[in-house]
Amino acid sequence: xxxxxxxxxxxxxxxxxxxxxxxxxxxxxxxxxxxxxxxxxxxxxxxxxxxxxxxxxxxxxxxxxxxxxxxxxxxxxxxxxxxxxxxxxxxxxxxxxxxxxxxxxxxxxxxxxxxxxxxxxxxxxxxxxxxxxxxxxxxxxxxxxxxxxxxxxxxxxxxxxxxxxxxxxxxxxxxxxxxxxxxxxxxxxxxxxxxxxxxxxxxxxxxxxxxxxxxxxxxxxxxxxxxxxxxxxxxxxxxxxxxxxxxxxxxx
Amino acid sequence: xxxxxxxxxxxxxxxxxxxxxxxxxxxxxxxxxxxxxxxxxxxxxxxxxxxxxxxxxxxxxxxxxxxxxxxxxxxxxxxxxxxxxxxxxxxxxxxxxxxxxxxxxxxxxxxxxxxxxxxxxxxxxxxxxxxxxxxxxxxxxxxxxxxxxxxxxxxxxxxxxxxxxxxxxxxxxxxxxxxxxxxxxxxxxxxxxxxxxxxxxxxxxxxxxxxxxxxxxxxxxxxxxxxxxxxxxxxxxxxxxxxxxxxxxxxxxxxxxxxxxxxxxxxxxxxxxxxxxxxxxxxxxxxxxxxxxxxxxxxxxxxxxxxxxxxxxxxxxxxxx
Numbered sequence: 001x002x003x004x005x006x007x008x009x010x011x012x013x014x015x016x017x018x019x020x021x022x023x024x025x026x027x028x029x030x031x032x033x034x035x036x037x038x039x040x041x042x043x044x045x046x047x048x049x050x051x052x053x054x055x056x057x058x059x060x061x062x063x064x065x066x067x068x069x070x071x072x073x074x075x076x077x078x079x080x081x082x083x084x085x086x087x088x089x090x091x092x093x094x095x096x097x098x099x100x101x102x103x104x105x106x107x108x109x110x111x112x113x114x115x116x117x118x119x120x121x122x123x124x125x126x127x128x129x130x131x132x133x134x135x136x137x138x139x140x141x142x143x144x145x146x147x148x149x150x151x152x153x154x155x156x157x158x159x160x161x162x163x164x165x166x167x168x169x170x171x172x173x174x175x176x177x178x179x180x181x182x183x184x185x186x187x188x189x190x191x192x193x194x195x196x197x198x199x200x201x202x203x204x205x206x207x208x209x210x211x212x213x214x215x216x217x218x219x220x221x222x223x224x225x226x227x228x229x230x231x232x233x234x235x236x237x238x239x240x241x242x243x244x245x246x247x248x249x250x251x252x
Numbered sequence: 253x254x255x256x257x258x259x260x261x262x263x264x265x266x267x268x269x270x271x272x273x274x275x276x277x278x279x280x281x282x283x284x285x286x287x288x289x290x291x292x293x294x295x296x297x298x299x300x301x302x303x304x305x306x307x308x309x310x311x312x313x314x315x316x317x318x319x320x321x322x323x324x325x326x327x328x329x330x331x332x333x334x335x336x337x338x339x340x341x342x343x344x345x346x347x348x349x350x351x352x353x354x355x356x357x358x359x360x361x362x363x364x365x366x367x368x369x370x371x372x373x374x375x376x377x378x379x380x381x382x383x384x385x386x387x388x389x390x391x392x393x394x395x396x397x398x399x400x401x402x403x404x405x406x407x408x409x410x411x412x413x414x415x416x417x418x419x420x421x422x423x424x425x426x427x428x429x430x431x432x433x434x435x436x437x438x439x440x441x442x443x444x445x446x447x448x449x450x451x452x453x454x455x456x457x458x459x460x461x462x463x464x465x466x467x468x469x470x471x472x473x474x475x476x477x478x479x480x481x482x483x484x485x486x487x488x489x490x491x492x493x494x495x496x497x498x499x500x501x502x503x504x505x506x507x508x509x510x511x512x513x514x515x516x517x518x519x520x521x522x523x524x525x526x527x528x529x530x531x532x533x534x535x536x537x538x539x540x541x542x543x544x545x546x547x548x549x550x551x552x553x554x555x556x557x558x559x560x561x562x563x564x565x566x567x568x569x570x571x572x573x
Contacts, residue, residue: 003356004357007353007356007357011342011345011349011353014345014349015342015344015345018344019344082343083342083343085338086338086339086340086341086342086343087336087337087338087339087340088340088341088342090306090336090338090340091334091336091339091340091341091354091401092340092357093305093306094304094305094306094329094332094334094336095329095354095357095358096326096329096330096357096358096359097357
């Protein structure tokens with residue numbers, strides 16, 4: 001299964017690298033976030049009460065990372081739809097290759113791409129002014145990778161179940177937007193009215209966002225960090241299960 | 253090679269249950285080239301997808317390539333090749349890479365797989381296309397690549413779903429040549445679906461005719477055609493009235509159209525000399541005479557009361573996707 005996963009991973013990675021457009025987008029995106037979005041958010045972070053402790057960049061970079069993982073991950077399903085229509089998924093399902101490998105190979109490749117972008121974003125943020133403990137940053141990146149993996153698995157599962165771009169994109173959009181707005185990525189949920197705050201607590205990503213921010217200021221062994229890590233791992237486990245079931249399922 | 257009993261599949265849609273395949277029995281011996289003929293929506297693809305482990309039957313049992321379809325799907329997958337309607341090679345991937353990867357899925361080492369790929373590239377006239385991106389290939393090349401992909405692990409049984417759909421006549425004839433060669437040289441058992449009569453006729457040793465989820469007839473193309481009451485004889489003469497009269501004595505379904513008389517008769521080629529002598533003796537001059545063997549379309553018409561050509565009912569979306 002490891003060999004099979006590796007074969008699928010390699011194939012998927014080569015496909016992405018073969019398209020220079022996506023490679024460039026992937027590299028430029030983190031720069032854009034920092035250069036065009038950072039200057040706007042820094043004063044807001046500094047002047048808004050309720051953001052967690054830390055320098056503005058320590059608040060902003062984790063938010064951008066989470067957004068990257070979530071946004072990047074949730075849309076990967078789009079790519080499998082083209083292949084699904086060309087019979088690629090079906091062709092692989094008729095081979096003895098493990099159904100777990102069929103999903104894992106692709107999802108791990110997406111995770112690798114997201115992690116690479118995340119590292120790039122973090123490194124680029126240093127000249128902008130990011131100062132954070134190395135251990136915390138590494139844990140934060142790991143959290144983003146787990147989140148990206150969860151989002152990728154879920155995205156593939158969804159794509160193969162709806163089977164059409166026309167249905168997939170609106171569904172992802174309608175899931176992504178409330179998740180984003182209720183995650184406290186851009187503005188802290190502590191300034192929200194009580195009903196909105198309560199609603200945001202039902203969003204699992206809130207805990208991951210809080211945890212990523214906590215580890216970025218070095219609070220590794222706190223309840224906030226721990227809860228976020230547990231939530232991220234649970235999300236990944238559920239998504240993986242759903243994704244594998246989808247690949248096992250007939251005619252997916 | 254294939255033994256299926258009562259294989260059935262019902263799809264549940266919003267409009268209710270649709271019985272795509274209602275209990276088919278299929279027996280295919282090793283080395284056979286069997287065609288599954290029927291109009292679109294008859295249940296061909298659904299049956300094929302059940303036999304290749306892609307979808308679960310709602311009823312029935314089957315042994316495919318020596319293993320039980322329901323309890324040992326992985327064993328079945330190891331032994332069969334499948335060329336789906338849409339092919340299966342990644343549109344944005346290089347030809348060679350996809351072939352080698354396909355071999356590796358079946359446990360070949362990279363070296364073994366590369367060797368096998370090179371051999372199949374040669375055998376299927378794909379030489380020089382290793383580095384081409386799949387979606388730049390012509391329709392015919394693409395189809396041959398799909399077949400090469402299905403053969404990477406040298407399966408004993410290969411399923412082909414509508415192999416020549418969408419190909420121009422020349423590529424089609426070329427593809428048939430390859431399929432025949434594959435069958436003759438490698439002894440691969442082939443099971444193909446088609447809604448083209450000429451394809452079933454040109455390629456298959458034996459044909460199963462499926463209509464509305466049931467197998468309605470089975471036999472060699474010739475045996476099936478014999479089920480239609482005789483050959484069609486067409487005589488163009490100076491006296492169609494008297495010709496029709498003579499024809500009525502030996503044949504049936506006599507029809508006159510201008511100077512042309514058509515009728516059906518058993519074994520037309522044997523009956524013809526005597527008929528010609530009689531016409532000649534009666535002083536009727538003939539400008540053209542033709543004996544036409546019944547086509548599979550006639551067979552389908554006889555069996556179902558509908559023409560295969562006219563039947564372009566769209567297959568239910570669930571049955572395809």
